[in-house]
Amino acid sequence: xxxxxxxxxxxxxxxxxxxxxxxxxxxxxxxxxxxxxxxxxxxxxxxxxxxxxxxxxxxxxxxxxxxxxxxxxxxxxxxxxxxxxxxxxxxxxxxxx
Amino acid sequence: xxxxxxxxxxxxxxxxxxxxxxxxxxxxxxxxxxxxxxxxxxxxxxxxxxxxxxxxxxxxxxxxxxxxxxxxxxxxxxxxxxxxxxxxxxxxxxxxxxxxxxxxxxxxxxxxxxxxxxxxxxxxxxxxxxxxxxxxxxxxxxxxxxxxxxxxxxxxxxxxxxxxxxxxxxxxxxxxxxxxxxxxxxxxxxxxxxxxxxxxxxxxxxxxxxxxxxxxxxxxxxxxxxxxxxxxxxxxxxxxxxxxxxxxxxxxxxxxxxxxxxxxxxxxxxxxxxxxxxxxxxxxxxxxxxxxxxxxxxxxxxxxxxxxxxxxxxxxxxxxxxxxxxxxxxxxxxxxxxxxxxxxxxxxxxxxxxxxxxxxxxx
Numbered sequence: 001x002x003x004x005x006x007x008x009x010x011x012x013x014x015x016x017x018x019x020x021x022x023x024x025x026x027x028x029x030x031x032x033x034x035x036x037x038x039x040x041x042x043x044x045x046x047x048x049x050x051x052x053x054x055x056x057x058x059x060x061x062x063x064x065x066x067x068x069x070x071x072x073x074x075x076x077x078x079x080x081x082x083x084x085x086x087x088x089x090x091x092x093x094x095x096x097x
Numbered sequence: 098x099x100x101x102x103x104x105x106x107x108x109x110x111x112x113x114x115x116x117x118x119x120x121x122x123x124x125x126x127x128x129x130x131x132x133x134x135x136x137x138x139x140x141x142x143x144x145x146x147x148x149x150x151x152x153x154x155x156x157x158x159x160x161x162x163x164x165x166x167x168x169x170x171x172x173x174x175x176x177x178x179x180x181x182x183x184x185x186x187x188x189x190x191x192x193x194x195x196x197x198x199x200x201x202x203x204x205x206x207x208x209x210x211x212x213x214x215x216x217x218x219x220x221x222x223x224x225x226x227x228x229x230x231x232x233x234x235x236x237x238x239x240x241x242x243x244x245x246x247x248x249x250x251x252x253x254x255x256x257x258x259x260x261x262x263x264x265x266x267x268x269x270x271x272x273x274x275x276x277x278x279x280x281x282x283x284x285x286x287x288x289x290x291x292x293x294x295x296x297x298x299x300x301x302x303x304x305x306x307x308x309x310x311x312x313x314x315x316x317x318x319x320x321x322x323x324x325x326x327x328x329x330x331x332x333x334x335x336x337x338x339x340x341x342x343x344x345x346x347x348x349x350x351x352x353x354x355x356x357x358x359x360x361x362x363x364x365x366x367x368x369x370x371x372x373x374x375x376x377x378x379x380x381x382x383x384x385x386x387x388x389x390x391x392x393x394x395x396x397x398x399x400x401x402x403x404x405x406x407x408x409x410x411x412x413x414x415x416x417x418x419x420x421x422x423x424x425x426x427x428x429x430x431x432x433x434x435x436x437x438x439x440x441x442x443x444x445x446x447x448x449x450x451x452x453x454x455x456x457x458x459x460x
Contacts, residue, residue, distance in 0.1 A: 005190040005198070007313055041183075049315065051114050052382035056312060057442035066103050077106045086444040094197040094313045 006031060007049055008096050014059055014081050015091060021062035021082035024050050025071045047072050050081065058087035108435070115438045118383030119431055121376040122392035128373035130230065130399025134407055135365035136218065137226035139163060142362060144353035150222075153288055158345045160218040160292075163363070165331035166354060167218075168210060170367020171374065172324040178375060184317055191318045192325070201310030202323040209303035210327035211335065216295025223289025230400035231419075232293025234267035237394050239301025241387030244308055249443045250385045259430030260391045266422030267397060273415050301390070307378055308386040316378040324374070385441035388430055398423045 004012070013027050028046040032038055053059045063080040067073060083091070091097045139145060145163070150156050179185055192199055213233070220229035237260055244250040252260075311319055340347045354360070373396075380389035398420055405411050 003190055005194060005314065005318070006187055007315055008194070008198075011313070035186075052311070052316070055114055055118070055384075055439070055441055056382045057440045057444040058312060060440075064103065064107060066106055075102075075106055077103070077110045084444055086442070090312050094194075096313070 003035065004096075006035065006046075007053070008094065009034065010046070010049060010053070011058070011083070011087065011091055011096055015083050015088070015097060017082065019062075019082055021080040024079045024081060027081070028071075043072060050079070053087070054079070054081070058084070058090055060084045111435050111439050114383055115435055118380050118389065118438075119392060121380035122384065122389045123395070125373045125376035125380065125389075125393040126395035127399050128369045128376065129393060129396035130401075130403055132366055132369040132373060133221070133226040133230050133400040134403050135362040135369065136167075136229075137221050137404065138407075139359055139362040139366065140222055142358040143356055144350060145359070154343070154345060156222050156288070157219070158339065158347060158350060160215055160222055161331070161335060161339065162347065162350050162354060163218050164210065164215045165328075165336055165351075166360075166363045167214060167366050167370065168324060168327045168331055170363050171371045172321070172328050174368050174371035175321040175324055175375070178371065179317055179321055182317055184315065187315055188318050188321055191314050192322055198310060198314050199322050199326075201306055202314075202319055203326040205303045205306040205310065206323045206326035206330065208299040208306065209323065211330060213296045213299025213303060214327075216292040216299060219292030220289045220296065223286045223292065226404050227401055228289065229293060229296070230404075231267060231270045231397050232290070233296035233300060234270075234394050234397045235264060235297040236299075236301040236304070237387065237390035238264065239298060240304035240390040243302065243305035244386040247305060248309065248312075250308070250387055250441055251437065251443050252387055253433065253437055255433050256388060256391075256430055259426045260387070262422055262426030262429060263391055263394055264426075266419040266426060267394075269415050269422060270397065270401070270419035273413075304377070304381070304386050304390050308381050311378060311382050316382065317375060320374050320378045324371075383441075384438060388438075388441075391430055392427055395423055395427055 003009070010027055010031060013030055014022055016022075024047060025043075027050065028043045031046055032042050050059070054061065059081040060083075061079050062082050065078050067076040067078050071078070088097070140159075140163075145159055148155055148159060150159075176185075179188055195203075217229045217233065220232055241250070241252055241256075241260060245252050307319065307323070314322075336347055336351070339345055354363075377389065377393055380393070383389075384392075401416055401420075
């Protein structure tokens with residue numbers, strides 16, 4: 001079990017989609033499946049990490065929609081994220097790509 | 098799905114992430130201020146109250162042993178915290194990334210631990226808790242400047258004004274005391290003043306380094322790695338070094354510290370500092386290192402209040418004037434527009450242009 005730390009893996013999942021971007025709930029689903037986790041707590045935890053990355057200017061929003069399915073919670077925003085240049089630089093600095 | 102409700106939800110998202118950032122920083126300030134109580138009280142317990150402090154070496158040793166116990170207690174509570182959050186696995190995964198991630202927290206720990214916390218214990222020991230708290234208040238200038246130069250964190254004019262007002266508050270609070278010291282007895286407390294300066298520089302640099310490490314690491318886990326490093330420095334390097342190369346009674350002092358009163362205060366110091374540091378690290382990604390540090394610098398205010406309540410020595414007029422400036426400066430920063438704060442760094446301009454065009458298309 002030599003897994004990457006989660007924030008690094010999240011960056012890889014986003015980077016894999018290049019400029020198209022990936023929805024935050026897709027990131028959470030993929031991450032939780034890989035780490036054998038489930039439930040609202042870990043989904044929320046992933047969303048907090050994505051918010052950190054967004055506020056820090058490492059990922060940027062491509063598209064947004066309302067969380068009608070209540071994946072993270074009704075009335076919240078779902079984001080489609082992609083890496084920006086700064087984020088890709090950080091991934092190279094950290095040997096994630 | 099109506100557009101207005103999406104934009105409302107979007108505005109709520111931005112407002113809430115910024116509010117969380119400020120709330121974490123504020124929590125940090127309260128707990129940080131509270132830390133000076135047990136951090137000062139432990140000096141009045143055995144074995145520290147019985148030391149003669151005839152030489153500087155004796156006081157330096159006392160501060161070193163206290164900082165070691167402080168670090169171990171903080172790490173204990175951080176492990177409990179990560180256990181509650183279910184993040185022990187993430188801690189091991191992050192720690193293993195020594196070359197790319199943990200190294201930042203290990204470097205940060207040098208500035209935060211043997212420099213800032215040790216410096217604070219020195220300042221408390223030589224001069225007193227209120228002085229130690231207030232002398233470190235300059236640290237956001239260092240942290241904000243480094244974060245700006247290193248990774249282009251946005252420091253708007255309003256943020257700069259807020260930082261300046263908070264610092265003016267710091268000067269108001271401590272200048273009269275320092276002037277009296279300089280005009281009065283002379284060199285009695287110079288190591289205490291050095292300790293205060295070490296705290297200011299150490300915490301400023303640590304925050305900037307933490308901001309870099311947190312780009313790719315979880316805050317709860319990152320702070321635990323940082324204290325793992327500090328415990329290693331003290332327990333494996335510094336205390337054994339003192340034992341091997343000096344004739345100071347380090348083993349005796351460590352052994353004597355294991356009494357209920359001293360350990361009790363040190364556990365209280367550990368729990369307040371552990372969660373102050375958790376909050377500090379959580380605020381950085383959300384509102385930036387400069388703002389997180391400036392709001393957390395309100396700890397100076399809380400420390401003065403807590404120490405006054407505990408010792409029944411009431412603050413003087415200049416403390417109250419400083420208090421007003423602290424609150425005003427914090428308010429100036431807090432009322433910054435959400436659009437500025439949504440992304441705390443000025444990242445690559447061509448991307449931003451493309452993004453602006455895309456946003457315009459979405460609206």
